[in-house]
Amino acid sequence: MTGRTWEGAVKAGFAGACISLAVFFLALLAAGASFWHNETAWLVVSSTTFRSSLWLSFWTATLATLLAMLLGLPAAYYLSRTRSRGKNAIDTLLDLPTILSPIATGTLLLMFFHTYFGRWVQSHVAVFVYTVLGIVLAQFTIVVSLAVRLLKSTFDSIPKRYEDLGRLLGCGPFNAFLRVSLPMARPGINAALIICWARAFGEFGATVTLAGAMPRLTETVPTGIYLRLGTADLEGAVILIAVLVGVSMAVLFALRQVSRFS
Amino acid sequence: MIRLSNLGVRVGGFSVTGVSLDIRNGEYFVLLGPSGAGKTVLIETLMGLHHVSTGSVEIDGVEVTELPPEERYVAYIPQDCCLFPHLSVRDNLLFGARARGTSKLDREKRVTETVDLLDIRHLVDRPDVISLSGGERQRVAIARALIVNPKVLFLDEPFSAIDEYLKVELLKKLLQIRESLGVTMFHVTHDHREAFFLGDSIGVMLAGRLHQVDSRDGLYHRPQTIEAARFLMTRNIFEGIVEEISPDGEEALVSIGVLRMKGHPSRPMAVKQRVWAGIRPEEVKIDPLPIDWTTCDAGDCNAMRGVIRRRREQFSSFQFEVEVAALAPVIESEVLKRRTCHDELPAGAEVKICLSRRSLWLLPRD
Numbered sequence: 001m002t003g004r005t006w007e008g009a010v011k012a013g014f015a016g017a018c019i020s021l022a023v024f025f026l027a028l029l030a031a032g033a034s035f036w037h038n039e040t041a042w043l044v045v046s047s048t049t050f051r052s053s054l055w056l057s058f059w060t061a062t063l064a065t066l067l068a069m070l071l072g073l074p075a076a077y078y079l080s081r082t083r084s085r086g087k088n089a090i091d092t093l094l095d096l097p098t099i100l101s102p103i104a105t106g107t108l109l110l111m112f113f114h115t116y117f118g119r120w121v122q123s124h125v126a127v128f129v130y131t132v133l134g135i136v137l138a139q140f141t142i143v144v145s146l147a148v149r150l151l152k153s154t155f156d157s158i159p160k161r162y163e164d165l166g167r168l169l170g171c172g173p174f175n176a177f178l179r180v181s182l183p184m185a186r187p188g189i190n191a192a193l194i195i196c197w198a199r200a201f202g203e204f205g206a207t208v209t210l211a212g213a214m215p216r217l218t219e220t221v222p223t224g225i226y227l228r229l230g231t232a233d234l235e236g237a238v239i240l241i242a243v244l245v246g247v248s249m250a251v252l253f254a255l256r257q258v259s260r261f262s
Numbered sequence: 263m264i265r266l267s268n269l270g271v272r273v274g275g276f277s278v279t280g281v282s283l284d285i286r287n288g289e290y291f292v293l294l295g296p297s298g299a300g301k302t303v304l305i306e307t308l309m310g311l312h313h314v315s316t317g318s319v320e321i322d323g324v325e326v327t328e329l330p331p332e333e334r335y336v337a338y339i340p341q342d343c344c345l346f347p348h349l350s351v352r353d354n355l356l357f358g359a360r361a362r363g364t365s366k367l368d369r370e371k372r373v374t375e376t377v378d379l380l381d382i383r384h385l386v387d388r389p390d391v392i393s394l395s396g397g398e399r400q401r402v403a404i405a406r407a408l409i410v411n412p413k414v415l416f417l418d419e420p421f422s423a424i425d426e427y428l429k430v431e432l433l434k435k436l437l438q439i440r441e442s443l444g445v446t447m448f449h450v451t452h453d454h455r456e457a458f459f460l461g462d463s464i465g466v467m468l469a470g471r472l473h474q475v476d477s478r479d480g481l482y483h484r485p486q487t488i489e490a491a492r493f494l495m496t497r498n499i500f501e502g503i504v505e506e507i508s509p510d511g512e513e514a515l516v517s518i519g520v521l522r523m524k525g526h527p528s529r530p531m532a533v534k535q536r537v538w539a540g541i542r543p544e545e546v547k548i549d550p551l552p553i554d555w556t557t558c559d560a561g562d563c564n565a566m567r568g569v570i571r572r573r574r575e576q577f578s579s580f581q582f583e584v585e586v587a588a589l590a591p592v593i594e595s596e597v598l599k600r601r602t603c604h605d606e607l608p609a610g611a612e613v614k615i616c617l618s619r620r621s622l623w624l625l626p627r628d
Contacts, residue, residue, distance in 0.1 A: 162346065167330070169362075169406070172332055183349075184347065
C-alpha cells in the first residue's frame with residue numbers, strides 16, 4: 001500500500017467512526033419519533049400533571065444549581081489555589097458523586113436521614129425524604145461536584161500572577177478575588193451554570209430514590225418518563241423525552257454562544 | 263532605600279539563600295542571571311508573594327518582611343505584562359488608583375501625566391487590551407504600575423518577548439522614567455546588554471545565590487567568582503599558579519602551562535597559590551604579521567606570537583581562536599568588524615596577540 005493510499009484509508013477510518021456515531025444517535029431519535037402521536041402529545045402537554053412536573057423540574061433545577069454554584073465557587077477557588085497536603089484527598093472526595101451511580105448517591109442520602117443527625121434535621125430543620133426539598137437536595141448533591149470540577153478547571157486556567165498583580169496594585173485578598181479572578185472566570189462560570197442546570201434538570205436516579213415519584217407532588221420530567229414506562233405509556237413517555245431533547249439542544253446552543261462571546 | 267539582610271526563601275524545592283543588598287533611593291538596580299537562578303523568586307519575595315525563611319526586607323526605611331503585598335506600596339511589571347483582559351485600557355490604567363481609593367480628580371491627573379510620559383495617549387480609549395501590540399502592552403503595563411506612585415518599580419524580564427529594535431526604545435524610556443520620577447527600579451533580566459545599558463549597579467545571581475554586586479566596570483573587568491566570570495562570558499579562563507606578586511599587590515605574574523603572563527588579582531593572593539586567570543575575548547588584541555612590537559604598550563601587554571586555528575564571522579564582529587604554543591591553551595579574540603584588516607586574517611595565518619595586564623583578572627581557586 002502506498003503512503004498516499006494508506007493516508008486515505010486512515011482518514012476514511014476516522015470519518016467512518018464519526019459518521020457511525022452520528023447515525024446511531026439519529027436512529028435513536030427516529031425510534032422515539034416513531035412513537036409520536038399528535039393527539040397524545042396535545043393531551044400530555046395540556047395536562048396539569050405535565051405542567052406541574054415541568055415547572056417542578058425547572059425551579060428545583062434552578063435552585064439546586066444556584067446553591068451548587070454558591071458553595072462550589074469558593075470551594076473550587078480554594079482547591080485551585082491551595083497547595084495544602086489534604087488537597088488531593090478533598091478533591092477526590094468532592095468528585096465522588098460525579099463517578100458514583102446516582103441511585104447509590106440517592107441511597108446514601110436516604111441512609112443519612114435515618115441516622116441520628118439526619119432524623120434531627122428532618123424533625124427540626126426540614127423534611128427532605130419524599131418531599132420537593134428532597135428533589136433539590138438530590139439534584140444539588142449530583143451537580144455540586146460537577147460545578148466544583150468545572151469551576152476548578154476555570155480557575156486553574158487563570159494564572160495566579162493576575163491576582164498577585166491586583167494585590168500589588170492595592171487590593172486585599174478578597175478584593176483581588178472579586179475584581180480580578182471572578183470577572184476573568186466569568187465565561188467558565190456561565191458555562192458551568194448552564195451545564196449544571198441541564199444536569200440537574202435531567203437528574204433521575206438520586207431524585208427518585210430520595211424524593212420518590214409521586215404524581216403532582218414529586219414528579220419531575222425524568223421521573224414522569226419513568227412513571228409512564230411503568231404503565232407502558234410509550235406515547236406519553238416520548239413527549240417527555242422530546243421535552244428533554246429540546247432542553248438539551250437549547251443548552252448546547254447556549255454553551256456555544258457563551259464560548260463564542262467569551 | 264531597599265535593604266535585604268541575609269534574606270533566604272524556599273519555594274517548592276528551590277532555595278534562595280543569604281542575599282544581602284543595599285539599593286539607594288532612585289537607583290536603577292539590575293539583577294542579572296540565567297533562567298532558573300532564582301531571580302523571579304527573589305523579587306516575588308521582595309514584593310511579599312512568598313514567605314521569608316530567614317533575614318529581613320526593608321523598603322524606604324520600613325521593615326516590610328511580614329507585610330502583605332498591598333501594604334508595601336511597590337508595583338510590578340511581569341514578563342507577559344498581565345494586563346487584565348476583562349478591562350479596557352483606561353480601566354487597566356485606573357485599577358490601582360481605584361483600589362487605593364485615590365480621588366477621581368487625582369486619578370485623572372495621574373493618568374494624564376503618565377500617558378504623556380509613555381506616549382500612549384492614543385491608546386487610552388481602546389475598549390480592550392487584546393488589540394494592543396507587544397510594545398503597546400508593555401507601555402500600558404508600565405503606565406498602570408506608575409499611576410499608583412510606587413516606592414519601587416519591579417520589572418521581571420519585561421522585554422524578553424519584544425523585537426530587538428523596539429526593545430532599545432523601551433529601554434531608553436525606562437531610563438527617562440527613572441530620571442523624570444526618581445522612582446527606584448529593580449529590574450530582572452538574563453540579558454547582559456540590557457543589564458549594562460540600564461544598571462547603575464548590577465547583581466549577578468546564580469543557583470539561588472547572589473555572587474557579585476558591582477558597577478558595570480567592576481562586573482566587566484573584575485568578576486568576583488569563577489561562576490560569575492563564566493556567566494559573564496569570559497571565554498578565556500585558564501588555570502595557573504602565582505609566581506610573583508608586586509609589592510602593592512596590584513599585579514601578579516602567573517604561569518599558565520608553558521605561558522607566563524601578568525595580571526590583576528581580583529582578591530588578595532599568595533605566591534604558589536593556584537588561581538583562575540581570565541580575560542574577555544574583546545580585550546585580546548590581534549594584529550597581522552609582520553609583527554610590529556612597537557604598537558604594543560610595553561608596560562601593559564602580555565604579547566605573544568600565535569597561529570589562527572579557527573575564524574568565525576558574527577553579525578558585528580570576528581571571532582578568532584589563536585594557538586600560541588603546543589601545550590598552551592587556545593586563546594579567543596573578538597574584534598569589531600570595522601577593523602577591515604581582519605577580513606584578511608584567514609585560519610592558519612600567523613598573528614601577534616596582546617592580552618592587556620589590566621584586563622587579565624586573577625581569582626584564587628578555592
